[in-house]
Amino acid sequence: MPKTVSSFEFTLDSRPQDQTLTGWLYGELRSAILEGRLAPGTRLPASRDFASQYGLSRGTVVSVFERLQAEGYVTSRVGVGTLVNRVSVVRPARQMSVTPPAYVRRAIATHKLPRPLVDLPFTRGVRPFRIGAPDTKAFPAKVWGRIAARYARNFGSWLETEADVRGYRPMRDAIADYLRATRGVRCNPEQIFIVSGVQQALDLLARVLLKEHDQVWMEDPGYFGATIAFGNVGAEIIPVPVDEEGLLVSAGETICPHARGVYLTPAHQFPQGVTMSLERRMAILKWAKRTGAFIIEDDYDSEFRFEGQPVPSLHSLDNYSNVILIGSFSKTLFPSLRLGYVVLPPSLVDCFLAFRYQTDFRNSHVDQAILCEFIVQGHFARHMRRMRELYGSRLAAMIDGGKQHLSGLLDISNVQAGLYTIGFLTNGMTSRQAEKAAAVQGIEALGVDRYTFKHPDPKGVVLGFAAYPEPAIRKALIQLAKAFSKEPSGRRG
Numbered sequence: 166m167p168k169t170v171s172s173f174e175f176t177l178d179s180r181p182q183d184q185t186l187t188g189w190l191y192g193e194l195r196s197a198i199l200e201g202r203l204a205p206g207t208r209l210p211a212s213r214d215f216a217s218q219y220g221l222s223r224g225t226v227v228s229v230f231e232r233l234q235a236e237g238y239v240t241s242r243v244g245v246g247t248l249v250n251r252v253s254v255v256r257p258a259r260q261m262s263v264t265p266p267a268y269v270r271r272a273i274a275t276h277k278l279p280r281p282l283v284d285l286p287f288t289r290g291v292r293p294f295r296i297g298a299p300d301t302k303a304f305p306a307k308v309w310g311r312i313a314a315r316y317a318r319n320f321g322s323w324l325e326t327e328a329d330v331r332g333y334r335p336m337r338d339a340i341a342d343y344l345r346a347t348r349g350v351r352c353n354p355e356q357i358f359i360v361s362g363v364q365q366a367l368d369l370l371a372r373v374l375l376k377e378h379d380q381v382w383m384e385d386p387g388y389f390g391a392t393i394a395f396g397n398v399g400a401e402i403i404p405v406p407v408d409e410e411g412l413l414v415s416a417g418e419t420i421c422p423h424a425r426g427v428y429l430t431p432a433h434q435f436p437q438g439v440t441m442s443l444e445r446r447m448a449i450l451k452w453a454k455r456t457g458a459f460i461i462e463d464d465y466d467s468e469f470r471f472e473g474q475p476v477p478s479l480h481s482l483d484n485y486s487n488v489i490l491i492g493s494f495s496k497t498l499f500p501s502l503r504l505g506y507v508v509l510p511p512s513l514v515d516c517f518l519a520f521r522y523q524t525d526f527r528n529s530h531v532d533q534a535i536l537c538e539f540i541v542q543g544h545f546a547r548h549m550r551r552m553r554e555l556y557g558s559r560l561a562a563m564i565d566g567g568k569q570h571l572s573g574l575l576d577i578s579n580v581q582a583g584l585y586t587i588g589f590l591t592n593g594m595t596s597r598q599a600e601k602a603a604a605v606q607g608i609e610a611l612g613v614d615r616y617t618f619k620h621p622d623p624k625g626v627v628l629g630f631a632a633y634p635e636p637a638i639r640k641a642l643i644q645l646a647k648a649f650s651k652e653p654s655g656r657r658g
């Protein structure tokens with residue numbers, strides 16, 4: 166005669182608030198069976214008794230028993246009751262070994278973290294002066310939410326959508342219009358692919374355009390996201406110096422005249438913040454035309470221009486299809502959206518399509534539809550205007566505060582565009598010493614040397630300003646002044 170279990174280790178109070186009763190009870194019983202606390206052959210109380218013992222509805226208990234039976238954990242038989250089956254017992258999670266299995270150790274040993282990501286002083290929470298973060302508090306979340314709610318009400322129609330690998334067609338139309346109006350880009354929607362941000366664009370482009378040992382120019386210092394993507398396909402990075410006019414094309418031509426291509430951030434050089442001059446733009450286009458090289462133009466935060474006329478994209482100056490433009494909504498809207506775009510020459514579309522198909526097919530259409538409506542209804546342009554003004558005043562606060570509190574220690578550049586600037590150290594510290602000293606004061610100011618290849622330490626730190634209100638900026642600058650007034654600790658640079 167099977168033994169009927171009469172009490173369990175759990176109580177209703179232990180249910181997390183965000184879990185349904187059914188989900189919680191199922192999880193508890195399943196764990197008890199898997200961990201051997203409910204031995205094979207044990208009889209569970211009748212559903213009616215179980216329900217009254219725990220103050221549950223009988224329907225809840227019956228549906229949990231049915232699910233456990235369907236999954237093979239118990240067997241219910243008329244006249245006998247619900248009996249626990251023999252299943253392989255696993256150790257409870259709290260006793261799980263903390264030693265990583267061999268395959269995990271192998272993976273960790275094989276893949277070294279890229280240098281810009283090693284020993285980051287902070288990993289959680291956005292704090293001054295983390296770069297890359299837009300001010301999400303200023304985002305019109307209610308407007309976005311209203312559009313999303315309308316789509317949610319009619320969700321059935323989104324379960325099956327046109328399977329175009331390039332992305333949701335109205336969204337590609339909207340991007341083509343937007344790029345034509347704001348960046349002078351001449352393209353049709355057939356040339357546009359929606360991707361999950363610049364990083365996916367770089368990953369795909371690297372695989373499409375490069376093979377092992379191919380040489381590719383990178384701005385030095387430059388964007389690590391591109392280095393990672395090119396490194397993953399075994400390409401050889403050729404660092405090319407950057408000055409106040411952008412990439413030194415003549416230096417590139419001397420160092421490696423026949424590189425396959427180049428990655429550039431002409432609107433706002435990462436991380437030095439300079440805008441590429443027209444002369445250099447023409448020079449790089451000429452080089453690409455002559456050698457048949459590609460130019461990947463990362464237009465990631467060109468929208469945020471605070472001074473002078475917007476500089477047209479490199480793409481708009483190119484008559485020979487050498488430029489591939491990539492862009493992202495991570496900065497203009499919010500980072501978790503993970504949507505961006507690639508504008509390809511028509512001749513490359515099919516090849517790129519094949520790679521996208523092999524990777525993840527396409528992005529969710531619903532998100533694109535919401536974004537598309539946000540753009541078409543004028544919310545995007547309105548948000549950009551507001552953010553340009555807000556970020557412009559934050560940059561001004563940064564420059565003023567720098568002059569007031571950091572004179573003789575740090576010279577903060579008055580960049581013309583973007584969400585971050587660079588401060589050059591005038592106190593004798595190396596980039597790494599400054600980064601460490603700032604971290605001690607609770608400030609995130611990453612050393613520019615994280616982003617260099619061959620370039621000697623530029624002795625500077627990158628400072629994001631967009632996500633922080635002016636009082637927070639001033640307070641953090643005072644902390645930085647404290648950090649940078651001290652004698653550098655350790656000589657490691």
Ligand SMILES: Cc1ncc(COP(=O)(O)O)c(C=O)c1O
Binds near residue numbers: 296361362363492505
């Ligand atoms: C130079 C550069 N390009 C692109 C991006 C955005 O990339 P994603 O669209 O993958 O978020 C960043 C983000 O920090 C960046 O610094």
